[in-house]
Amino acid sequence: FNTIDDLDLDGKVVLTRVDVNVPVENGQVTDATRIEKIVETVKDIQAKGGIPVLLAHFDRPKGQRVESMSLKIVVPALEKALGQHVKFSDEAIGGPAKRAVADLKRGDVLLLENTRFYPGEETNDATFAASIAALGQVYVNDAFSAAHRAHASTEGIARLLPAAAGRLMEAELKALDAALGSPQRPVVAVVGGAKVSTKLDLLGNLIEKVDHLIIGGGMANTFLVAQGIEVGKSLAERDMAGTAREIIEKAKGAGCTIHLPVDVVVAREFKAGAENATVAANACPEDAMILDAGPATVAKIREVFAQSRTLIWNGPLGAFEIAPFDAATNAAAQEAARLTREGKLISVAGGGDTVAALNKAGVSGDFTFISTAGGAFLEWMEGKDLPGVLALQKR
Ligand code: 3PG
DSSP states (O other), X not given: OOBGGGSOOTTOEEEEEOXXXXXXXXXXXXXXXXXXXXXXXXXXXXXXXXXXXXEOOOSOOTTSOOGGGOGGGGHHHHHHHHTSOOEEESOSSHHHHHHHHHTOOTTOOEEEOOGXXXXXXXXXXXXXXXXXXXXXXXXXXXXXXXXXXXOTTTTGGGGXXXXXXXXXXXXXXXXXXXXXXXXXXXXXXXXXXXXXXXXXXXXXXXXXXXXXXXXXXXXXXXXXXXXXXXXXXXXXXGGGHHHHHHHHHHHHHXXXXXXXXXXXXXXXXXXXXXXXXXXETTOOOTTOEEEEEOHHHHHHHHHHHHHOSEEEEESOXXXXXXXXXXXXXXXXXXXXXXXXXXXXXXXXXXXXXXXXXXXXXXXXXXXXXXXXXXXXXXHHHTTOOOHHHHTTSOO
């Protein structure tokens, strides 16, 4: 695919798809990470003489104008990140949008209203895509985290204008390729989270591609059940035990070693500081639940990390939101961070909960790459082609 360096941007209006779908509370952006990550692209477009017109969605208004989902809300955070005034258009297409674009000078940045206010966005309607495309001369997609959606502003428009990947899109694709596409081996994947049922495709794809698969979180309980182990009141999908057994069998055939917890931290209550005990993985009391992996499991994880060259991480190992059940996640994250700092490991992580857990462990700055994507990261881990990325490929 093309990058910003491949297109002539001088004096052109560059329709730039970004993902500024950030968390907001009481009208304030509470985490501006996604906004900060698009700064390089916007600046580089300006440095090449282009005028960035930002296209983005916010939340899920389902094709209607919902005032509480107006992108106006991100303007102050965007101005702070860019260090300049950001113009805003109440419409993403039509006369008002055209006039807002016509008023732009070099050095300006314009943000258009939420593309999801228009029904044609999510249906990838050709007429709607053409109406956005009509506003500019070039298209840059910097929204890897929205690339799993085949929408007009992520997919349709890329077929109508000269198109390129922005810097963040480039960095995401490069990091993900280094983790799973053509990685340095051995590769270890850490997959956690609550449910096996939501990560079946992901596990199926990973066992074909990685050398070690460490399973943690609630989904590890389902794997324990699959081996005939009682897990008391733990979260587990008992109806998925057969599927878990199949995954274990397939992994053997594919040369992937699956690592399950060997010891666990159990408690009778799910609350911060609850009285707890560490027991062998097959010794969860009937009236207790597993809330974290234990220290022997962490020691095993360290060993696997030490043997590996590449780590890909999605999902926490325990109930990381509440101490002390964040211990295994924190310890494993810190070990990954240390090995990365020492140049021994390439570490890539993604997914909403995962990034929150790594931030909480204070190690996100040490990972080789942390994806800004949630759903798109998961679909990519499932081995799926992302429509927004496919549309950028040279034709
Ligand atoms: C995200 O937050 O993962 C992206 O912005 C995509 O949002 P969506 O799940 O509403 O399409």
